[in-house]
Amino acid sequence: MELCEQSAFVLHQMLVSKEISCREILLSLLNRIHSRDLNAYITLFEEEALKEAERVDQQIKRGEDLSPWTGIPLAVKDNICIQGKPTTCGSKILTSFQPPYDASVISKLKEKDCLFIGKTNMDEFAMGSSNENSHYHPVRNPWDPTRVPGGSSGGSVAAVASGQAIWALGSDTGGSIRQPASFCGVVGLKPTYGRVSRYGLVAFASSLDQIGPIARTVQDCALLLEAIAGYDSLDSTSLDRPVPLYSTNLKREMQGMKMGIPREFFGEGLDSKVEERIRFAIHQLEEAGVEPLEISLPHTEYAIATYYLIATAEASSNLARYDGVRYGYRTKSFRDLYEMQSKTRQEGFGDEVKRRIMLGTYALSAGYYEAYYGRAQKARTLIRRDFDQAFEKVDFILTPTAPTQAFKIGEKIEDPLQMYLSDIYTVSPSLAGVPALSLPLDIPKDGLPIGLQFIGKTLEEEKLLQIAFACEEMKILDNSISS
Amino acid sequence: MDFEVMIGVEVHAQLLTKTKIFCGCSTNFGRNPNTQVCPICLGMPGVLPVLNQEAVELAIRAALALHCKILRRERFARKGYFYPDLPKGYQISQYEEPFAAEGILSFERNGNCKTIRIKRMNLEEDAGKLIHEEDRGSLVDFNRCGVPLLEIATEPDLTSPKDTHTFLAELRQILQYLEVSSGDMEKGHLRCEPNISLKKPGQSEWGTRTELKNLNSLKGVEKGLLFEIRRQKRLLESGQPIRQETLLWDEKREIALPMRVKEEAGDYRYFPEPDLVPLVIDEEWIERVKRSLPELPDDRKKRFVETYKIREQDAQTLTLTRRLADYFEEVVKIHSDFTLAANWIITEVLGILHEKNLSIGDLSVTPARLAGLFHLIQDETISKKMAKEIFVKMVESGKQADEIVRVQGGQIRDEAEVERIIEEVLKGNSEEKVRYQSGEVKLMGYFIGQVMKRTDGKANPRMVNEILRKMLEGNPQKSGVQKK
Structure with a gap:
């Protein structure tokens, strides 16, 4: 196994035992990146990363203690700010924008000597489920380059799945970590809303956005979450609760646990091959002593509509700041201020972003607010309540992550509604603010991964990781890599 | 023809916090452009606001002083509009859940007491400032961006430009007194936007309301209102419609002109600010602020009755405004006949203010001088009747009582x-x-x-x-x- 295919956990041990150098890990990754063009990265920090690796190697030579994160190359989604590095959000409008600040998650990882390898491609402003909405062109699915990697964290996920990164940060608003994790066969976690600071994450929908870890093993996923979770005084919505040692506390007895199988998640639109695999996974868990319980999340049918009203409304406001006045792209010719702002936005935003800005603006407009945004908020409360009630009966909920396997590039791009339905199983936990994790099942004969979604109670990331870890041990899933 | 006038005001007061409302930048006034800014107040991608507790505290003070009901749990809202001085494309303000509501402010003018209802009070952030230069075009300074503002809106209870002037002076005084705002209108630390409508006496419907902006002094407010009332009168008398619009006061030319349509707001698309958690103000917090407050008029009234043994009705009149109450207390510090002082201030002092159309602050007879007059009554240098005449002379001439007595002679007591x-x-x-x-x-x-x-x-x-x-x-x- 090449170094770029190893887990962070193993690489750390190899570094500590001086079996390998940090430079070797990095070169292995860079080799993979350059030998296989998936368009996963928008910006690579090749030279700087090599220097940083050199520094880490010196540290190792001096016999200094290494944190589990030291020198393990990490890819960062391009909507998370790293000071002085281009942050494009996959958009033309942020051309040449370099934030003079670090996102709080970046500060935390810098403290732990994590090594940043580059910024990954994504759907523009995290709006999309296929990564086709990037100004920097689509990312390809490492399992089948004619297919999409999912979105919007497609670059991060494709990089991790193909050995172009050991692990990565993504962001999830309605499924943007989990759905691509399912399409590319990696572990992706959307934490509880407020578990991870949003400071420095370029906002799409503020009440839904969460940064989360993407990795090839559950343990790496736990380790990365451990590094980024916790209260941040710069984010008023972050939760002031202690962070468990996720990575060292992964063992859990599955016997006697109750898993909820929501009937609304196994209906129309679910691909039969996907359903078959999920059913088989349920059966495997049952064999391991987990008690399945059919449950109902009755307001599921409103989730997509609710999500697309709330997320677009917030996005229309969050994206108002890109007006060409202070940074980023500005149109070349204009007569007055109004024309400068409107032409800048017209030329700087892609179609999907414009579509969502218009939807959101409409939903917030006087006379429509109550009918759209107001009702969506009420529906959101009902969806949240569905989960509260379900968790009175079960330890966790199990669903497919996405209704299908990865689809072809170009297959759904002309049909936004079909595209939106790709998030049908991931938006509900986002609206409820609860944590959810996508775990790759073993790759079927067609070679396209399928993900299993575990949904947990608020702040029960630890339990989700433990369950996922148990599944990994039971070989329910497959950590194989596409090389 | 005489018209009835209805005026309401919206006041924006910059709060005297050390730092901005959602970031740690200084609020100092008059520094070089764009030197007191950070990614947060510049609204750069990915940044988040964190509410300054000091701003909340100052707002609680003002709300208590204006007898408002303070909401125990409230959310901020985003008010969306595009303008280069607004870096986020929205202003964080309050909309459906105001900070406080239903207050009152009473003031005295010409010896009459008026009570103006406060509709609501909001906490919000200020915008930056556009500077138009001929050779360099339009520039923007974000130093002011994110400075906390307290928006105070009244019901349309004011009936004249003079009343409005007095009300604003009183409000400003309270805000200054509580150290909530510097109240400096010239520097824009206190901004006032009145709205006006007129109607013919006897008619039930009020005319269309217009709004005035860019009033940079109390005098400006009065002048602007007089101008706008005349303008509306002319339109009404000639049967022309009044457009609902915002007019900008031009101080130099002393005229108000309609704002360009583009600068006028359409739909602000308010919605709850998702980046901030609801602001919870508990009883304990309010009590703590209350304890730190200078004495409020109601408490002062009670104390006057207890300490000075004066009638409640008199205490009520004397505490109508802080200035009047201060005046009384200054007098009785020097002269110990409390009843004489109370009666005299209520009848003679308020009487002459009414007659001369003045406010207590304009009065040349200082508390010490009035006490001096009382001493002359007490030692029988002059009679009470003489004192009344001498008081009028004091107001008119600016002289002290004993000076006047020395010239015209006191009582004959030989x-x-x-x-x-x-x-x-x-x-x-x-x-x-x-x-x-x-x-x-x-x-x-x-x-x-x-x-x-x-x-x-x-x-x-x-x-x-x-x-x-x-x-x-x-x-x-x-x-x-x-x-x-």
Whole structure:
């Protein structure tokens, strides 16, 4: 196994035992990146990363203690700010924008000597489920380059799945970590809303956005979450609760646990091959002593509509700041201020972003607010309540992550509604603010991964990781890599 | 034709916090452009606001002083519009859940008390400032961006430009008194946007409301309102419609012109700010702020009744405004006849303010000078009646009481002098003297009147009374007037 295919956990041990150098890990990754063009990265920090690796190697030579994160190359989604590095959000409008600040998650990882390898491609402003909405062109699915990697964290996920990164940060608003994790066969976690600071994450929908870890093993996923979770005084919505040692506390007895199988998640639109695999996974868990319980999340049918009203409304406001006045792209010719702002936005935003800005603006407009945004908020409360009630009966909920396997590039791009339905199983936990994790099942004969979604109670990331870890041990899933 | 006038105001007061409302930048005024900014107040991608607790505290102070109900749990809202001085493309403000509501502010003008209802109070952030330069085009300075503002909106209870002026002066004074705002209108630390509508007396419907902006002084507010009232009158009288619009006051030309349509707001698309958690203000917090507050008018009224033993009604009048109450307390610090001071201020002082169309702050007679006048009454240098005239002279001339008394003379209290005058009076009225001595005692008043006439009212009344009795009846009698 090449170094770029190893887990962070193993690489750390190899570094500590001086079996390998940090430079070797990095070169292995860079080799993979350059030998296989998936368009996963928008910006690579090749030279700087090599220097940083050199520094880490010196540290190792001096016999200094290494944190589990030291020198393990990490890819960062391009909507998370790293000071002085281009942050494009996959958009033309942020051309040449370099934030003079670090996102709080970046500060935390810098403290732990994590090594940043580059910024990954994504759907523009995290709006999309296929990564086709990037100004920097689509990312390809490492399992089948004619297919999409999912979105919007497609670059991060494709990089991790193909050995172009050991692990990565993504962001999830309605499924943007989990759905691509399912399409590319990696572990992706959307934490509880407020578990991870949003400071420095370029906002799409503020009440839904969460940064989360993407990795090839559950343990790496736990380790990365451990590094980024916790209260941040710069984010008023972050939760002031202690962070468990996720990575060292992964063992859990599955016997006697109750898993909820929501009937609304196994209906129309679910691909039969996907359903078959999920059913088989349920059966495997049952064999391991987990008690399945059919449950109902009755307001599921409103989730997509609710999500697309709330997320677009917030996005229309969050994206108002890109007006060409202070940074980023500005149109070349204009007569007055109004024309400068409107032409800048017209030329700087892609179609999907414009579509969502218009939807959101409409939903917030006087006379429509109550009918759209107001009702969506009420529906959101009902969806949240569905989960509260379900968790009175079960330890966790199990669903497919996405209704299908990865689809072809170009297959759904002309049909936004079909595209939106790709998030049908991931938006509900986002609206409820609860944590959810996508775990790759073993790759079927067609070679396209399928993900299993575990949904947990608020702040029960630890339990989700433990369950996922148990599944990994039971070989329910497959950590194989596409090389 | 006379019209009735209805005015409401929206005031924006910059709060005296050390740092901005959602970031740690300084709020110092007058620094070089764009030197007091950070990624947060510049609204750069990915940054988040964190609410400054000091701003909340100052807003609680103001809300308490204006008798508002403070919401215990409230959310901020985003008010969306595009303008280069607004870096996020929205302003964080409050909309459906205001900070506080339903308050009142009472003030006195011309001796009349008026109570204006406060509709709502919001916490929000200020925008930056556009600077238009001929050679360099339009520039923007974000130093002011994110400075906390307290928006105070009244019900349309004001009825004249003068009232509005007094109300604003009073409001400003309270905000300054509580150290909530510097209240400096020239520097834009306090901005006032009145709205006006007119109607003919007897009609039930008010006319279309217009709004005035860019008023940079209290005088400007008054002038702007007078202008706008005249403009609306002319339109109404000639049967033309009034457009609902915002007018900008041009201080130099003293005219108000409609804002360009583009600058006018359409739909702000308010919605709850998802980046901030609801602001929870518990009883304990309010109590803590209450304890730190300077005395509020109501409490002061109660204390006046207890400490100075004056009537509640008088205490109420004296505490109508902080200035009047301060005035009273300054006087009684020097002069200890509390009742005299209270009565005098309520009747004479408020009377002359009403007559001369002044406010207590304009009065040249300082509390010390008024106390000086009271001392002259107390030591019988002058009578109460004389004091009233001297007070008017003090107001008009700006002189002190003893100066005026020195010139015009005080009471005649020399017994020999009084006796001499009485003798003259009795000589000239021998017939009345006989009638008195034969039992017509009611003539006493007539004699006193004659003495006062001869002395220009300066003779000490108690002395006149005593000596008259002695001289008419031959033996001194204890009269109703007792020596103090």
